[in-house]
Amino acid sequence: MASTGAVSHIQSAYTAFSTNLEKGTHAVLKSLDIPQFPVEGAIFGQGHWQRCEIEQEHKTIDLTITTHEKLNFFSSWKLWWDIHRLGVGIEKISPNPGAPALRDGEIAYRLSITQGQTFDEIFEKIQGLASVRKIAPQGEEKRVWLTIRNAILDTSTNTLYEGFGNISITLRIKGLGIAAVTPIYAFLTIAYNLARLVLVNIYLIGYIFYEYSRNSENQTFKQITQAKLGIMGEQTWHSIRNCLRTPFFAIGFFFSALYMFIDPYNGLKMAGSFEHHWNHCIVLDKAWWFIPMKNFRFEGGGKPENLGQSTFYLAGCLAPRARTIHKGGTWHIANLSTNHIKLDQRIGLRTREFFLFLFPFCFS
DSSP, rough: OHHHHHHHHHHHHHHHHHHHHHHHHHHHHHHHOOOOOOOOOOSSSSTTEEEEEEEEEEEEEEEEEESSSSSOOOHHHHHHHHHHHHTOEEOHHHHHTTTTOOTTTTTEEEEEEEETTTHHHHHHHTSSOOOOOOEEEEEEEEEEEEEEEEEEEETTTEEEEEEEOOOOHHHHHHHHHHHHHHHHHHHHHHHHHHHHHHHHHHHHHHHHHHHHHHHHSSSOOOOOOOOOHHHHHHHHHHHHHHHHHHHHHHHHHHHHHHOOOOSSHHHHHHHHHHHHHHHOOGGGGGGGEEOTTTTOOOGGOGGGGGOOOOOOSGGGGGSEEEEEEEEETTTEEETTTTTEEEEEEEEEEEOOOOOSSSOOOOOO
């Protein structure tokens, strides 16, 4: 009886120890922003992969532009670039049948815009260009669906990945290259955060005096300092946490990239998921990937409350791009971070084009 009681006591103690260890591990992982496993859905087999086209609804209109001087190759290119920078799709076209021929200094374009833009605003901006003398819309605006991206759909999670250039042979080459530079990337990540640990605190100390000198809310120096000290604590922990979590994600990212050589598409998913979570799930549009992406703001634009809201991707081509949602009989795009449905974007599924076995030199 005594031995039975001792065994029962040991089992109870072991169960309590295991439970506390599990809770402690979860607490540590949560504080470091490390998921237990960042990859969702299927990671073996090819049945859950589907190639697709992402289509977006556009409004188009034909436009004739008259310039102040005769156009040559360089002036035509500069005009095209100036209009393209307005966030407009632009294509050079020939005049419609029966329309007068273009004269010197005239050029015809087809413009396309998406939801949230109007042609009146665009026309006003084009008319304001130094080289433009007059613009003349030709006909009425039309609504069309245009293919804007080739993508790969993981049907086990309804997640979209970039499809351009992501065939099995290129993914295998990418995987080896990414694995080779991952240690350097990890080292630079730690070095950046160690430097940030010092520089951000210096910046916030300076910001205290800057804000006090421009105090428009009649706050005392003590109130401003207390508010900024709280942010300094958060940003200090942010830098330390990034240094501590980097080795864990670097190891997972490294082996996922190597796995791409054997199973390219599931390796892409694993490596992309590891890097996405490594970067605190900040979407690629808000990151730096060789060049700043559209919505990138270094350290959140510099405001104290936005510090830390920027990141740097090594393999943005592997990052998940969006979720998909089935609504009204059609597959639509949903924002990866907010699940906001973009009804002006839809997905056209295509026949699967994968010919993949677990063999290193099987090309698709």
